[in-house]
Each structure stands twice: as C-alpha cells, then as structure tokens.
Amino acid sequence: MKKKRVTSTDVARKAGVSQSAVSRTFSPWPTQSGVSAEIREKVLRAAKELGYQPNAIARSLITQRSRMVGVLFSYLDNPFYARALELLCHGLQARGYHALVFMMSNTLQDTDSTVSDILQYQVDGLLTASVELSSKICIECAERGIPVVMFNRTQDDPTLSAVTTDNVGGGRLAAKALLDAGCERIAILAGWDGASTSRDREFGFRAELNTRGIELFERANGNFNLEDTTQAVRRLFKDKLPAERPDALFVVNDYMAIRAMDVIRNEAGLRIPEDVSVVGFDDITTAAQPTYALTTVRQPINRMVEASLRMLFEQIEDPSAQPEHMMLGAQLVERGSVGSKFTS
Incomplete structure (x- = not known):
C-alpha cells in the first residue's frame, strides 16, 4: 500500500504551530523567516518524526520563483569549462538556487530550440558559457524579465550582462611573448569562428603582430575540438622543411594547445621550444x-564566476538592476614552451 505523503499541515498539527510557521521554517531564506528558535526546534522535531520533506514545486507556485537557473554549456571536455561549471553550481547552491544544466552544440538554431525548452521550466535566470545566443532568444528572455549573464562570452546587446577576460589584450600578450623571443614564422590556431573569445583573441594577436611589422605566417582552425585540432596541426607542421613550417604557434585555448603540443612532438618529430614555441590561453x-x-594567458576564473553570479543575483532580486559588462585583466604565465631565438 502506498504511503500517504506527509504535508506541512500534518507537521503543523503535530508541532502545535501554524502552517505558515512550518513554511517559514523551511524557507530558503532562513534569516528572513521570522521563526523563533523554540518554534523552529518544534517544527524540525515534528518533521523528522513524520518523515516530512518540503515540496519545492509547491513553494515555487506560492513565491513565483523556481529557485532554478538555466546553465548552458557547449562542451565540458575542456577543463576550463568543467571547472567553471563546478564553481557556478557551488555558488548557486550557496544562495539556495539550483542549476538546470543543458548541453548543446554551437549552432544558433539548436541553441534557440534548447533555450525555449529551458524557459518552460520558469527559470529565474540564465547563465551561458561557451554558448552564443541569438538576438531572438535575448529579446524573449528580456520580455519575460529573465536576466541573462554570459560567462566568457559577450555580445553587443545592452539587455545582457557579460563577464569576460580582456581577450583582445590577452591575444596581444601572447603575440608579444613570441615576438620578444625572436620568433618570425608565427601561426595561429583559432577556435570556432562564431565564438567571441576566439575572434577577440585572434584580433588582439594580429594587432600586436601588425604593430611590430610582422605578418601572420599561417592560420588554421581547431574549432575547439581535438580531432580538428589534430588535423590542423598536422597540416601546419608535418613533413615540412624548416622554412615552410611555423617556428611559433599561438593556440586560442589550452585545451587545443595541449593536443597541438602532442602532435608537434610525437607526429612531426619537433622539439618544444627549440623548434617550435607554443603559447596557449586559459x-x-x-x-x-x-x-x-605551457606558457599561457591566464583567465581569472574564480573572479569571473563570482562576478557572473553577483550580476545574476542582483538582477533576480531587483528587476530594475541594470545589466553590465565586466572585463577582467589577462595575465601572461611564462613557463617552458617558449624559447628565445636570440643568442648571447
């Protein structure tokens, strides 16, 4: 026989308090519940004896808040995004929210369809990372009063909040590191061309090369996946004479850079940094x-997550709060993958 579900009314009756006192005891905002310690103890004791669990769905109908945030990622095999998701989920849970995680491809058509599905869950906000949003979806979220914060992505849309690293400045740092080492045949391994991160890092990289009077030697696309990266690096380096291949490579994220280094060493038979210098990003x-x-450009991931969550919570709790764009500084981390071409 199916056991009857215990309700807050049952707990109130057993504890000898009002039903509202039970609801306030189990409020996600305990500091605002206004329940005395004595009443709280009675309610919790009665709930434990009866095996009561509060109904989050019923509560959301009353408060008009689901306490859920849609979190969108294109992929998690890149450790940068896996770590970002972990930090975002912990940050949401610390404030009594829960992540509704969706994975999707990079295509805007698939993104529109998935976001429309997410909105049916009455999420209180939307966090996107490694995902581009169309203007159609942005307008729909704005019309519903659902705040959107883009993590490590940006768009020229005043209704969206965004937190990024200075990707243009970071691209310049990468170019400067290779130029200062005396590299001349400098190539870039870009990501997906539709991603603002890849575009901005490449823009900054090319701008610094132009400032120093150096032309980009070669360009290839890794599309943020390992198979495309492998094929691209083979085309750049394998079975080529020294003058035909790059002596330096900037890869727009570390995930691809690690694979690129493996291919350069193990398939092309080249040494890093003696034959090829490599710089990554993340x-x-x-x-x-x-x-x-790997010498790389560091993104301040903890600060990026903290800023993203702050923006989201501010806009959820105060619908009149204005969206903002925050850009955090990038930092070059020098290790052993860049070697000087200058002799003493």
Whole structure:
C-alpha cells in the first residue's frame, strides 16, 4: 500500500504551530523567516518524526520563483569549462538556487530550440558559457524579465550582462611573448569562428603582430575540438622543411594547445621550444604539468564566476538592476614552451 505523503499541515498539527510557521521554517531564506528558535526546534522535531520533506514545486507556485537557473554549456571536455561549471553550481547552491544544466552544440538554431525548452521550466535566470545566443532568444528572455549573464562570452546587446577576460589584450600578450623571443614564422590556431573569445583573441594577436611589422605566417582552425585540432596541426607542421613550417604557434585555448603540443612532438618529430614555441590561453591545470610547461594567458576564473553570479543575483532580486559588462585583466604565465631565438 502506498504511503500517504506527509504535508506541512500534518507537521503543523503535530508541532502545535501554524502552517505558515512550518513554511517559514523551511524557507530558503532562513534569516528572513521570522521563526523563533523554540518554534523552529518544534517544527524540525515534528518533521523528522513524520518523515516530512518540503515540496519545492509547491513553494515555487506560492513565491513565483523556481529557485532554478538555466546553465548552458557547449562542451565540458575542456577543463576550463568543467571547472567553471563546478564553481557556478557551488555558488548557486550557496544562495539556495539550483542549476538546470543543458548541453548543446554551437549552432544558433539548436541553441534557440534548447533555450525555449529551458524557459518552460520558469527559470529565474540564465547563465551561458561557451554558448552564443541569438538576438531572438535575448529579446524573449528580456520580455519575460529573465536576466541573462554570459560567462566568457559577450555580445553587443545592452539587455545582457557579460563577464569576460580582456581577450583582445590577452591575444596581444601572447603575440608579444613570441615576438620578444625572436620568433618570425608565427601561426595561429583559432577556435570556432562564431565564438567571441576566439575572434577577440585572434584580433588582439594580429594587432600586436601588425604593430611590430610582422605578418601572420599561417592560420588554421581547431574549432575547439581535438580531432580538428589534430588535423590542423598536422597540416601546419608535418613533413615540412624548416622554412615552410611555423617556428611559433599561438593556440586560442589550452585545451587545443595541449593536443597541438602532442602532435608537434610525437607526429612531426619537433622539439618544444627549440623548434617550435607554443603559447596557449586559459591556464588550465594541465598547462602547469612538467610534461607541457605551457606558457599561457591566464583567465581569472574564480573572479569571473563570482562576478557572473553577483550580476545574476542582483538582477533576480531587483528587476530594475541594470545589466553590465565586466572585463577582467589577462595575465601572461611564462613557463617552458617558449624559447628565445636570440643568442648571447
């Protein structure tokens, strides 16, 4: 026989308090519940004896808040985004919210369809990372009063909040590191061309080369996936004479840079940094391992997550709060993958 569900009314009756006192005891905002310690103890004791669990769905109908935030990612095999998701989820849970995580491809058509599905869950906000949003979806969220914060992505849309690293400045740092080392045949391995991160990093990189009077030697696309990265690096380096191949490579994220280094060493038979200098972007944990010792541009991931969550909570709690765009500084982390071409 199916056991009857215990309700807040049952707990109130057993504890000898009002039903509202039970609701306030289990409020996600305990500091605002106005329940005395004595009543709270009675309610919790009665709830434990009866096996009561508060109904989050019923509460959301009363408060008109789901306490859920849609979190969108294109992929998590890149450790940078896996770490970002972990930090975002912990930050949401600390404030009594829960992440409704959706994975999707980079195509705007698939994104529009998925976001429309997410909105049916009455989410209180939307966090997007490694995902581009169309203007159609942005307008729909704005009309529903659903705040949107873009993490490590940006768009020229005043209704959206965004937190990024200075990707243009970071691209300049990468170019400067290679130029200062005396590299001349400098190539870039870009990501997906539709991603603002890849575009901005490449823009800054090219701008610094132009400032120093150096033309980009070659360009290839890794599209943020390992198979495309492998094929692109083979085309750049394998079975080529020294004058035909790059002597330096900027890869727009560490995830691809690590694979690029493996291909350069193991398939092209070249040494890093003696034959090829490599610079990445992100500073994932693997980059610091002795096997790679990758010189890279660090993104301040903890500060990026903190800023994203602050913006989101402010707009959820105060619908009149204005969206904002925050750009945090990038930092070059020098390791062993860049070698000087100058002799003493």
